[in-house]
Amino acid sequence: MxxxxxxxxxxxxxxxxxxxxxxxxxxxxxxxxxxxxxxxxxxxxxxxxxxxxxxxxxxxxxxxxxxxxxxxxxxxxxxxxxxxxxxxxxxxxxxxxxxxxxxxxxxxxxxxxxxxxxxxxxxxxxxxxxxxxxxxxxxxxxxxxxxxxxxxxxxxxxxxxxxxxxxxxxxxxxxxxxxxxxxxxxxxxxxxxxxxxxxxxxxxxxxxxxxxxxxxxxxxxxxxxxxxxxxxxxxxxxxxxxxxxxxxxxxxxxxxxxxxxxxxxxxxxxxxxxxxxxxxxxxxxxxxxxxxxxxxxxxxLESLREATHDDVGGILQLIEPFEKDGTLVKRSRTEIERDIGAYSIVEHDGVIFACAALYPYPEAKTGEMAAVTVSPQSQGQGDGEKILKRIEQRAREMGLTSIFVLTTRTMHWFIKRGFRQVDPDWLPEARKRKYNWDRKSQVLVKNL
CATH class of the missing domain: 3.40.1160.10 (Acetylglutamate kinase-like)
Incomplete structure (x- = not known):
C-alpha cells in the first residue's frame, strides 16, 4: 500500500x-x-x-x-x-x-x-x-x-x-x-x-x-x-x-x-x-x-515564445519523463543550454507545457524539428499544433523550404499534420552522419 x-x-x-x-x-x-x-x-x-x-x-x-x-x-x-x-x-x-x-x-x-x-x-x-x-x-x-x-x-x-x-x-x-x-x-x-x-x-x-x-x-x-x-x-x-x-x-x-x-x-x-x-x-x-x-x-496566460536561459530547468523537467521511456533521445543540461536559442516553448501561467527545437541545415534548405514535447497535463488542448506552427514560422524566416522530424512513436501525429515519410537517405549529409541506425527512427518531412 x-x-x-x-x-x-x-x-x-x-x-x-x-x-x-x-x-x-x-x-x-x-x-x-x-x-x-x-x-x-x-x-x-x-x-x-x-x-x-x-x-x-x-x-x-x-x-x-x-x-x-x-x-x-x-x-x-x-x-x-x-x-x-x-x-x-x-x-x-x-x-x-x-x-x-x-x-x-x-x-x-x-x-x-x-x-x-x-x-x-x-x-x-x-x-x-x-x-x-x-x-x-x-x-x-x-x-x-x-x-x-x-x-x-x-x-x-x-x-x-x-x-x-x-x-x-x-x-x-x-x-x-x-x-x-x-x-x-x-x-x-x-x-x-x-x-x-x-x-x-x-x-x-x-x-x-x-x-x-x-x-x-x-x-x-x-x-x-x-x-x-x-x-x-x-x-x-x-x-x-x-x-x-x-x-x-x-x-x-x-x-x-x-x-x-x-x-x-x-x-x-x-x-x-x-x-x-x-x-x-x-x-x-x-x-x-x-x-x-x-x-x-x-x-x-498562455505565451508562445522563444526560450531563454531561464527556461532550461523547465525544459529539462518537461522532457525528462519522455527520455526515460525512450520517446526522446536523452539531452544533457549542457546541450540544452548550448542550444537554447533553437528552442520555442508554450508557457502557461509560468509553467512550460510544450517545447521544440529547430536545427537548420541551410545548404539543404531544410531544418530538423527536434525534442518535440507536450506535457501530459495539456495533451489534446492544441499545444502541439501551436509549437509546430511556431517552428514552421521560424523555418520560413530562415529561408528553409521544409522541416523534418525523426520519431519512433509519434509518426501518425505528424502525418495528420502534413508530414510524409521518406527514407533516411533523404537526410542532409551532416544529419545523416549522426543518424542512429540502431534506433530505426522514422524520418518525416513537411514542405513549407
Missing part, C-alpha cells in the same frame, strides 16, 4: 512544485461568502488558507455575512430589504451587521488558532490582524431608493495592510467601514474584496461562492453538458457582461463576474470564482493546472 502511495504522491507533489515557487511572495485577496461559513466550511477553508500562507503567499481574507445578518434580523422580527442587489441598511440592519461581523471575526480567528496534533493545522502559526483599514462613504439614493447606512469603499489603508502582511500576518477584513466622522457603514463583501485587491495591486482576487463558476453557455446554467469555463479573457468577460441582464442575486451569472472584470481592468491580472461546496477548491484552483472554477484574466 505504501509503495502505491509513493508512486502517486511523489509525481503529484513534483507537479505542484512549479506553482509553489511561482506564488511565493504573491498577494491573494480571498472573499468568502457568509453562506460558506453557515454551511460549516470554515474549518477546511482556514486549513487551506493556512497551508497556502505557509508556502509564502500573503493573504487578505474578506468575509461576507449575508445569511448571518438575515438570521439576526429574523430574530428581531425585522425584514431584510434589498434593491439593486444590495441591502438597504436601516438602523436595525446596521446593528445586526455589526453583531454578525463581531461574531464571525471571533469564529474566524478561532479557526486559525486551532493546532491540535494529527490535524492539518498542527504546527501552524497564523497570526490574524484585523483593523479599521477601510474608509467608507454612504451609497446614497439610487433610482429613488435610499440605501441609508449601506456604504461603498472610499479608501483602503494600503500602507497599513501591506505592513501587516509583511510581518507574516493574515489580514482579516469585515464588510464594515467607517467615515472620517466615525459613522459605520454596511458594505458588500464583493465590493470590499475588489477594492482591496485593486488598491494592493494583488496578484489574485478569489471569490469562494455559492456558484461553481461561469458555464461555457452562461444562459443555460442547468444543462448537464454545460461545463465550467475555466479561463475567460477579459475582453470576452466584458462582452458577456454586456449581453447579460443586470445581476441582482448571488446566483445570477454576472453577480461575481462583474467584480472580477472590474478588478482585471484595474491591474489585478487574475480573478477567480470558486465553489465553496467543493472541498479544497482554493488548493485546486491555485496548485492544479486546470483549476476548479472560472478565472478571468486581463491577458491570455
Amino acid at each position: 505504501s509503495t502505491v502511495f509513493n508512486f502517486t504522491f511523489v509525481p503529484w507533489f513534483r507537479a505542484v512544485a512549479p506553482y509553489i515557487h511561482m506564488h511565493r511572495g504573491k498577494t491573494f485577496v480571498v472573499g468568502v461568502v457568509g453562506e460558506a461559513i453557515a454551511a460549516g466550511k470554515l474549518g477546511n477553508i482556514a486549513t487551506d488558507l493556512a497551508l497556502i500562507q505557509s508556502m509564502g503567499v500573503k493573504i487578505v481574507l474578506v468575509h461576507g455575512f449575508r445569511p448571518q445578518v438575515n438570521e439576526q434580523l429574523r430574530a428581531k422580527g425585522h425584514d431584510a430589504r434589498y434593491s439593486h442587489g444590495l441591502r438597504i441598511t436601516d438602523d436595525v440592519a446596521l446593528d445586526c451587521a455589526q453583531e454578525a461581523a463581531g461574531q464571525l471575526r471571533y469564529e474566524i480567528e478561532a479557526a486559525f488558532s486551532q493546532g491540535l496534533p494529527n490535524t492539518p493545522m498542527a504546527g501552524s502559526k497564523v497570526r490574524v490582524i484585523s483593523g479599521n483599514f477601510l474608509t467608507a462613504r454612504p451609497m446614497g439614493i439610487i433610482d429613488g431608493v435610499d440605501f441609508k447606512s449601506t456604504g461603498v469603499v472610499r479608501k483602503v489603508d494600503v500602507a497599513g495592510i501591506s505592513h501587516s502582511l509583511d510581518t507574516g500576518a493574515l489580514v482579516l477584513l469585515s464588510p464594515v467601514g467607517f467615515s472620517p466622522t466615525g459613522e459605520a457603514f454596511n458594505l458588500s463583501m464583493e465590493e470590499v474584496a475588489t477594492s482591496v485587491a485593486m488598491a494592493l495591486q494583488a496578484d489574485k482576487l478569489m471569490f469562494l461562492t455559492e456558484k461553481p463558476g461561469v458555464r461555457i453557455r452562461p444562459l443555460e446554467p442547468e444543462a448537464e453538458d454545460n461545463p465550467i469555463d475555466t479561463e475567460i479573457p477579459l475582453a470576452e468577460a466584458r462582452a458577456l457582461m454586456a449581453r447579460l441582464p443586470m445581476p441582482e442575486q448571488p446566483m445570477d451569472v454576472g453577480f461575481y463576474l462583474r467584480h472580477c472584470v472590474t478588478a482585471c481592468e484595474h491591474g489585478v491580472e487574475r480573478s477567480h470564482i470558486l465553489p465553496y461546496a467543493v472541498d479544497g477548491a482554493l488548493l485546486l484552483e491555485v496548485y492544479v493546472h486546470d483549476g476548479i472554477g472560472t478565472m478571468v484574466v486581463d491577458e491570455k
Whole structure:
C-alpha cells in the first residue's frame, strides 16, 4: 500500500512544485461568502488558507455575512430589504451587521488558532490582524431608493495592510467601514474584496461562492453538458457582461463576474470564482493546472515564445519523463543550454507545457524539428499544433523550404499534420552522419 502511495504522491507533489515557487511572495485577496461559513466550511477553508500562507503567499481574507445578518434580523422580527442587489441598511440592519461581523471575526480567528496534533493545522502559526483599514462613504439614493447606512469603499489603508502582511500576518477584513466622522457603514463583501485587491495591486482576487463558476453557455446554467469555463479573457468577460441582464442575486451569472472584470481592468491580472461546496477548491484552483472554477484574466496566460536561459530547468523537467521511456533521445543540461536559442516553448501561467527545437541545415534548405514535447497535463488542448506552427514560422524566416522530424512513436501525429515519410537517405549529409541506425527512427518531412 505504501509503495502505491509513493508512486502517486511523489509525481503529484513534483507537479505542484512549479506553482509553489511561482506564488511565493504573491498577494491573494480571498472573499468568502457568509453562506460558506453557515454551511460549516470554515474549518477546511482556514486549513487551506493556512497551508497556502505557509508556502509564502500573503493573504487578505474578506468575509461576507449575508445569511448571518438575515438570521439576526429574523430574530428581531425585522425584514431584510434589498434593491439593486444590495441591502438597504436601516438602523436595525446596521446593528445586526455589526453583531454578525463581531461574531464571525471571533469564529474566524478561532479557526486559525486551532493546532491540535494529527490535524492539518498542527504546527501552524497564523497570526490574524484585523483593523479599521477601510474608509467608507454612504451609497446614497439610487433610482429613488435610499440605501441609508449601506456604504461603498472610499479608501483602503494600503500602507497599513501591506505592513501587516509583511510581518507574516493574515489580514482579516469585515464588510464594515467607517467615515472620517466615525459613522459605520454596511458594505458588500464583493465590493470590499475588489477594492482591496485593486488598491494592493494583488496578484489574485478569489471569490469562494455559492456558484461553481461561469458555464461555457452562461444562459443555460442547468444543462448537464454545460461545463465550467475555466479561463475567460477579459475582453470576452466584458462582452458577456454586456449581453447579460443586470445581476441582482448571488446566483445570477454576472453577480461575481462583474467584480472580477472590474478588478482585471484595474491591474489585478487574475480573478477567480470558486465553489465553496467543493472541498479544497482554493488548493485546486491555485496548485492544479486546470483549476476548479472560472478565472478571468486581463491577458491570455498562455505565451508562445522563444526560450531563454531561464527556461532550461523547465525544459529539462518537461522532457525528462519522455527520455526515460525512450520517446526522446536523452539531452544533457549542457546541450540544452548550448542550444537554447533553437528552442520555442508554450508557457502557461509560468509553467512550460510544450517545447521544440529547430536545427537548420541551410545548404539543404531544410531544418530538423527536434525534442518535440507536450506535457501530459495539456495533451489534446492544441499545444502541439501551436509549437509546430511556431517552428514552421521560424523555418520560413530562415529561408528553409521544409522541416523534418525523426520519431519512433509519434509518426501518425505528424502525418495528420502534413508530414510524409521518406527514407533516411533523404537526410542532409551532416544529419545523416549522426543518424542512429540502431534506433530505426522514422524520418518525416513537411514542405513549407
